[in-house]
Amino acid sequence: MAPTATPPPHGGLLVFQPLKRRHCAECRGGPLPLLVLEEGAPRCLDCADLGHLVFLPRGDTALTRRSREASALSAVVVRFNRRRGRYERQGVLVEETALALAEQRCLADAEARRRRRARDARRRAAEDVRFREAFAREIGRLFPGCPAGRAQAIAAHASVRGSGRVGRSAAGRALSPEAVTAAVRASVRHTETPYDQLLMNGVPRPEARRRIADGVETVLEEWRLREAA
Numbered sequence: 001m002a003p004t005a006t007p008p009p010h011g012g013l014l015v016f017q018p019l020k021r022r023h024c025a026e027c028r029g030g031p032l033p034l035l036v037l038e039e040g041a042p043r044c045l046d047c048a049d050l051g052h053l054v055f056l057p058r059g060d061t062a063l064t065r066r067s068r069e070a071s072a073l074s075a076v077v078v079r080f081n082r083r084r085g086r087y088e089r090q091g092v093l094v095e096e097t098a099l100a101l102a103e104q105r106c107l108a109d110a111e112a113r114r115r116r117r118a119r120d121a122r123r124r125a126a127e128d129v130r131f132r133e134a135f136a137r138e139i140g141r142l143f144p145g146c147p148a149g150r151a152q153a154i155a156a157h158a159s160v161r162g163s164g165r166v167g168r169s170a171a172g173r174a175l176s177p178e179a180v181t182a183a184v185r186a187s188v189r190h191t192e193t194p195y196d197q198l199l200m201n202g203v204p205r206p207e208a209r210r211r212i213a214d215g216v217e218t219v220l221e222e223w224r225l226r227e228a229a
Contacts, residue, residue, distance in 0.1 A: 013075035015050065017090055018042070019082070034077065034093075045093075050075060053093035054119070063099075063106045064092055071098035124161065132159050135167055138175045139184060145226030146184065158183035181220075188219045 015034050023030030025041035034055075036048040045051040055077065056067055068074045071094040078087040094102075103112045135155035139146055146154075158167030166172045166186070171179035189195045193212035199205065 013050070013073075013093075015045070015075045015077045015093055017077060017079035019080060036075075050093060052095070054096045054099055055091055055093055056099055057091040058089055060106070063102050066102035066105055067094040067099045068092060069098075070101045071095040074098075128159065128161055131167075131173070132156055134175060135159050135172075135180065135183075138177075138180045142177060142180055143184060143220070143223035145223035150187075154183055154187045157187065184223070185216055185220060188216050192216070192219050 013036070015036055018032060018035055021031040022035055022042045024032060024035070024044040024047055026043055026047040029044050029046075032042060032044050034045055035042040036045065036050065037043075038048065045053070050073070053071075053073065053075065056064060058064065073095060075093040077090045077093060079090050080086070081088050100116075103116065106112070132152075132155045135158065136148075136151045139151040139154060140148065143151075155167070158165050158172065161168065166179050166182045169179060172183070189209070189212060193215045195208055195212045198208035198211060203211070
């Protein structure tokens with residue numbers, strides 16, 4: 001950001017899209033896609049108590065106006081344009097309920113539904129990323145010997161939305177040790193043992209599992225006791 005430039009009048013809270021990598025001075029999280037300056041120090045939206053707001057890009061004047069009118073808390077998002085030497089509005093942050101209400105009032109057509117679906121998809125994608133990371137951390141806690149990259153791969157496979165895998169079960173979403181262990185066991189079964197080859201050779205699934213059970217438990221016990229390299 002350019003400290004000598006003056007942000008545009010905003011009539012309320014101001015949020016910045018930084019041009020450089022910035023981290024929150026409070027929680028140290030980052031890099032930050034959006035930040036608030038408090039006493040000259042950057043804060044992430046969560047630490048600035050704005051994390052519950054959603055971003056509405058500029059472009060639809062009526063939707064922006066109605067969203068801000070319906071939102072008890074809102075902020076203007078700006079970014080510095082180096083070529084023009086000034087801050088420019090990028091959109092606003094508003095409450096999600098206010099945005100939904102404004103969309104209903106402004107547009108009841110397919111375009112409004114498309115925007116809502118796109119926003120929901122982004123929200124679900126962000127939720128999936130957070131859940132996948134939490135699942136991987138729980139794998140690391142239960143199995144400290146599991147390599148970090150492997151834990152991430154297991155979490156990604158187990159937590160695919162709509163897959164019906166253990167990570168999407170109620171127990172999996174609650175990060176129960178039993179569900180997390182089941183996901184790790186399944187990965188070990190397919191990767192560290194000849195289980196898949198046995199199935200391809202016509203061995204019945206129960207018998208194939210019986211043959212490789214000791215090998216699976218050996219790997220799991222090693223990962224439980226051994227710190228990752």
